[in-house]
Amino acid sequence: MPFKRYVEIGRVALVNYGKEYGRLVVIVDVLDQNRALVDAPDMVRGQMNFKRLSLTDIKIDIPRVPKKKTLIDAMEKADVKNKWESSSWGRKLIVQKKRASLNDFDRFKLMLAKIKKGGLVRQELAKLKKENAA
Amino acid sequence: MAPKAATGRTSRNPDLIRGVGKFSRSKMYHKRGLWAIKAKNGGVFPKHDPKPAAAETPAKPPKFYPADDVKKPLVNKRKHKPTKLRASITPGTVFILLAGRFMGKRVVFLKQLTSGLLLVTGPFKVNGVPLRRVNQSYVIATSTKVDISGVDLGKFDDQYFEKEAEKKKKKGEGEFFEAEKEEKKVLPDDKKDDQKTVDAQLIKSIEAVLDLKTYLSARFSLKSGMKPHELVF
Numbered sequence: 001m002p003f004k005r006y007v008e009i010g011r012v013a014l015v016n017y018g019k020e021y022g023r024l025v026v027i028v029d030v031l032d033q034n035r036a037l038v039d040a041p042d043m044v045r046g047q048m049n050f051k052r053l054s055l056t057d058i059k060i061d062i063p064r065v066p067k068k069k070t071l072i073d074a075m076e077k078a079d080v081k082n083k084w085e086s087s088s089w090g091r092k093l094i095v096q097k098k099r100a101s102l103n104d105f106d107r108f109k110l111m112l113a114k115i116k117k118g119g120l121v122r123q124e125l126a127k128l129k130k131e132n133a134a
Numbered sequence: 135m136a137p138k139a140a141t142g143r144t145s146r147n148p149d150l151i152r153g154v155g156k157f158s159r160s161k162m163y164h165k166r167g168l169w170a171i172k173a174k175n176g177g178v179f180p181k182h183d184p185k186p187a188a189a190e191t192p193a194k195p196p197k198f199y200p201a202d203d204v205k206k207p208l209v210n211k212r213k214h215k216p217t218k219l220r221a222s223i224t225p226g227t228v229f230i231l232l233a234g235r236f237m238g239k240r241v242v243f244l245k246q247l248t249s250g251l252l253l254v255t256g257p258f259k260v261n262g263v264p265l266r267r268v269n270q271s272y273v274i275a276t277s278t279k280v281d282i283s284g285v286d287l288g289k290f291d292d293q294y295f296e297k298e299a300e301k302k303k304k305k306g307e308g309e310f311f312e313a314e315k316e317e318k319k320v321l322p323d324d325k326k327d328d329q330k331t332v333d334a335q336l337i338k339s340i341e342a343v344l345d346l347k348t349y350l351s352a353r354f355s356l357k358s359g360m361k362p363h364e365l366v367f
Contacts, residue, residue, distance in 0.1 A: 104230070104240075104367050105278040108349045 005055040007036065010062045012080055013053040022093070024084060025053070026075070029065050037065065041072050058083055217250035222275040226282035229254060230274040230354045230367070236263050238353035242280050242336060249292045257333035260340070261351045265329055267295055276367045280346070281339040285332055 005011070011027045020043065029037035031047055038053070039045040045068075060078040062071060075081075084090040102110065146165050147155040157165065172179060227243045229252075241263050244253040252270055256263030298319075340346050356362065 100364070101366055103278060104276045104354070104365075105228070105346070105349055108352065109345050112345060112348070 005057060007050065007055065008059070009064050010060045010074075012056050012058040012060065012084070013038070014056060015048070015052055016054045017052045018048075020048075024056075024080070026060060026062070026071065027053075028062070028071070039068070039071055041068075041075065056084070056089065057087070214250075216246055216248055217270060219246060219270065220275060222277070223252070223270065223273075224279065226280045228276045228278040228280060228350070229268070230276060231263075231268060231272065232274060233272045234268075236266075238355055239263050240276075240350050240352070240354060241266075241268075242282070242340075242350070243275075244282065244285065244290075244332070245287050247290070247292050251292070253287070253290055255329070255332055255336065256350070257336045257340070258329050259333055259337065260347055265290065265325075265332065267292075274367050278346075278349075280336065281342075282336070284335040284339070287332075289328070 025038040028039045038048045251267040
């Protein structure tokens with residue numbers, strides 16, 4: 001089982017600990033065995049331990065330590081945002097965020113919708129069972 | 135009472151430091167023109183006769199001298215302000231009641247009374263909660279709001295909710311043996327009508343929002359996996 005996601009310049013990673021938790025960043029340079037220089041369009045470039053990063057499948061084409069403008073252009077070109085939001089990992093995070101922000105009323109409406117959906121599914125199942133039995 | 139500083143009268147003796155004036159007594163005598171006042175009055179300060187004191191009515195000896203010295207409590211002129219409301223509580227907010235007979239019910243907030251308690255109603259037709267007062271501490275304010283603009287709340291205050299003064303029951307021997315006549319407290323009709331008028335307006339605004347009526351008729355309960363400190367209300 002070889003590794004598929006490598007730490008390299010241009011690798012997009014998700015921060016999984018600390019002040020920047022949940023942010024998508026790009027690895028822009030490797031400082032030493034444990035740390036990387038990391039950058040994002042709306043963040044001041046800074047160092048981060050690899051342990052705080054979860055590597056993603058997305059990689060963009062940038063020179064080592066690019067200017068902010070170059071970084072932003074490269075991210076636009078590679079369409080990182082859309083690739084991330086359409087990936088299953090990205091979609092899961094979006095759903096988690098939505099669920100956490102639900103209001104009490106929203107949760108109630110969700111419950112009603114689930115019951116309704118379950119009812120419809122059961123109806124269809126009953127129909128199919130009847131057809132099968134006949 | 136004489137005016138304290140008659141139209142911009144300030145001291146003619148500026149402070150060098152607090153407690154020390156710039157000018158000496160003799161300098162101030164000259165500055166204030168006391169020599170001119172004396173001169174005008176023939177070398178002495180003008181004397182004003184004291185105002186005739188109002189004739190004191192001879193005090194009547196009190197009827198009753200108390201046996202012990204009773205301490206008088208100190209005067210307290212503080213006025214209470216109604217409790218400060220949490221920012222999330224605005225008229226029309228849906229609350230979740232946390233304690234009492236209607237624990238878990240979702241109700242609509244109407245207004246804060248002068249005692250600080252919150253006036254709340256079910257509406258009665260929807261979930262059985264009448265016009266009621268509730269303490270802010272026993273309430274979770276959700277972020278759901280109901281339009282409350284058409285409701286007239288002028289007549290509701292703390293007096294409206296006071297208990298009826300109980301009639302004094304005469305103690306008689308017979309009553310100890312007879313079963314106590316249960317006087318059921320019936321809600322007077324005008325209070326029932328108040329409830330109906332308030333609720334009529336509210337129910338219209340509630341039915342305008344989808345599922346809000348079923349939401350208000352259901353009780354809130356904490357289910358498995360729900361973490362109250364992480365829930366957004």
